[in-house]
Amino acid sequence: MEYIASLFANGVIMGLIYGLMALGLTLVFSILRIINFAHGEFYMLGGYFFYYLTVKFGLSPVPGLLIAVCGVFTLAMLYEMGFLRVLSSGRIERPDEYACLITFGLSFFLLNLALGAFGPFPHKPVPFAKGYTEFGFLTVSNSRLFAAGLALVFMAVLMVVIRKTWIGKALRAVSQNRDAAAVVGINSLRMNTIAFGIGSALAATAGALMAPIFSLSPDIGQLPGIRSFIIVILGGFGSIRGAILGGLIIGLVESVGSGLFPDPSRAVIYKPALGLLMFALVLLFRPQGLFGERA
Amino acid sequence: MNRINLRKLTLFSCLTVLGLVLPLFVRSDYWRHVAIVSFYYGLMAASWSFLVGYAGQFSLGHVALAAIGGYTSALTIVRFGFPLPLGLVMGVFLSGLVGWGLGVLCLRFRGAYLALFTVAFAQILQRILNGEEAFTRGARGLHVPPLFAGASKIPYYYLYLVILVLSLVMMYRLVRSRYGLFFRSIREDDQAAAALGVNVVRYKVMAFTISSVFAGVAGVMYAHYVGILTPNITKAVEMAIVMSMGIVGGVENLIAAALSGILLKFGLEYLRAFGAWRLVMFGALLMLTLRFARNGLIDPVLKRIAREEI
Numbered sequence: 173m174e175y176i177a178s179l180f181a182n183g184v185i186m187g188l189i190y191g192l193m194a195l196g197l198t199l200v201f202s203i204l205r206i207i208n209f210a211h212g213e214f215y216m217l218g219g220y221f222f223y224y225l226t227v228k229f230g231l232s233p234v235p236g237l238l239i240a241v242c243g244v245f246t247l248a249m250l251y252e253m254g255f256l257r258v259l260s261s262g263r264i265e266r267p268d269e270y271a272c273l274i275t276f277g278l279s280f281f282l283l284n285l286a287l288g289a290f291g292p293f294p295h296k297p298v299p300f301a302k303g304y305t306e307f308g309f310l311t312v313s314n315s316r317l318f319a320a321g322l323a324l325v326f327m328a329v330l331m332v333v334i335r336k337t338w339i340g341k342a343l344r345a346v347s348q349n350r351d352a353a354a355v356v357g358i359n360s361l362r363m364n365t366i367a368f369g370i371g372s373a374l375a376a377t378a379g380a381l382m383a384p385i386f387s388l389s390p391d392i393g394q395l396p397g398i399r400s401f402i403i404v405i406l407g408g409f410g411s412i413r414g415a416i417l418g419g420l421i422i423g424l425v426e427s428v429g430s431g432l433f434p435d436p437s438r439a440v441i442y443k444p445a446l447g448l449l450m451f452a453l454v455l456l457f458r459p460q461g462l463f464g465e466r467a
Numbered sequence: 468m469n470r471i472n473l474r475k476l477t478l479f480s481c482l483t484v485l486g487l488v489l490p491l492f493v494r495s496d497y498w499r500h501v502a503i504v505s506f507y508y509g510l511m512a513a514s515w516s517f518l519v520g521y522a523g524q525f526s527l528g529h530v531a532l533a534a535i536g537g538y539t540s541a542l543t544i545v546r547f548g549f550p551l552p553l554g555l556v557m558g559v560f561l562s563g564l565v566g567w568g569l570g571v572l573c574l575r576f577r578g579a580y581l582a583l584f585t586v587a588f589a590q591i592l593q594r595i596l597n598g599e600e601a602f603t604r605g606a607r608g609l610h611v612p613p614l615f616a617g618a619s620k621i622p623y624y625y626l627y628l629v630i631l632v633l634s635l636v637m638m639y640r641l642v643r644s645r646y647g648l649f650f651r652s653i654r655e656d657d658q659a660a661a662a663l664g665v666n667v668v669r670y671k672v673m674a675f676t677i678s679s680v681f682a683g684v685a686g687v688m689y690a691h692y693v694g695i696l697t698p699n700i701t702k703a704v705e706m707a708i709v710m711s712m713g714i715v716g717g718v719e720n721l722i723a724a725a726l727s728g729i730l731l732k733f734g735l736e737y738l739r740a741f742g743a744w745r746l747v748m749f750g751a752l753l754m755l756t757l758r759f760a761r762n763g764l765i766d767p768v769l770k771r772i773a774r775e776e777i
Contacts, residue, residue: 207579268578269525274757280707281750287743445594448587
């Protein structure tokens, strides 16, 4: 009973962070109408930036996190302006294909850049908090609790930005109807850049939050990247609620599922494969997602 | 029948002859080895370009199909005691079969969805190859019987060169035939193609199957030459390398894609001292080519030599 409760608690914590990351992917999709194959690599960059700022420059975790996220935000916006803006110009023959290729290329580029710049050896940033907290019979490490709390804060801030601010309204307008948004004076190219920046920054936040829990290596982003696709497909592309719910579901399934798997050595290998299988099945039978409306 | 472009034919023959005489000048076993492996990449890049450039089906699971070919051939021979030639045939056959199945499943996807689905397929296959260690030996590597006895690279070199050239000729003939027109019409606009009487379902599946067969041939070649197979050949990095080769060559020109596969493999080996940085350069080259030279870098050069319109 206690074991299952702790699996659940862990699943919820992981699920919140997964959801935050998937939110980024879905945001990029709903504005730019592309799938960012380099999403996992922005997660990895967030983790490394956080590591360097906190360990090498001795910043305390929260400012370190914010600066790391801002760094990735800027880089992602520059990339969007350099390589993705041309998608809106109408000069690209097959935009879908171009978007896949160019972001897949970025993923490959960043992965190897990290391998060259940071080396293949794992690093571990300082944790957000030390010690453990007990809730009745349940014990959760403060580091995880803190990470989940920050994930919630970031989600809340994002929600407020999207619902209340001018930029959020402009983003929603562009996602609903690009031409109509242009008519009322919204620069949709600028919105593309901002959306790509925010989306990638969310991945970087997730990466920085996860980095002290697991250790960092250049390929750390690959699995979370694929996991975000799974979550977003489950929740329906472009659906914010779907991304958060999907994140929680995948977090719980992975945590409880692998905890109850009989053969532990195979469980580790097949854990992601189960998610992928689910993903392939959803893609085949319900491409609009479990909660999404028909696109 | 199309009028044969003499210059193009001459160019292709010159390249083939160059391939044939190269081992006379290259005495080092190491560079001969690189050349043989580069033929694998050449065939992979060309068959991927066939699928993407002509049929417009953007697959990221191409290396998985090569892995199926290589593993099937190796496993039927090692585990079930099939004779060697039968194993080779089985490898190619199963790649084609799985490619056909994938083609049928992927009919409903376009663009990014197809890419996601094929990525998932490659990842699942990698997990299975790693997970079923008792059967595939997982990351420890499966030993594959060689095609030729002895340590000489020459038989492999010529055999694989011939296979590469024949495969290219076959694919080239195909894309120049009316089937090629069907493929391209589907790529440009499948609804318009269907309205004009092209059986879209049939030709989409056909393109996927044919491309998979050639990936299977490449995988079988690779497995029986290198002699050891690990699930690493299905990695995303491998896919990115094959993809870059196709893009840098030019996806609408099979010969250019194959040539680019060979040249870039040599480039990668030449820059080996740079470690991970050579792949960084590779990634940058891929992105810049995509962004600024959508027809690739080698295709325009070949076209200029053949005095064709660019």
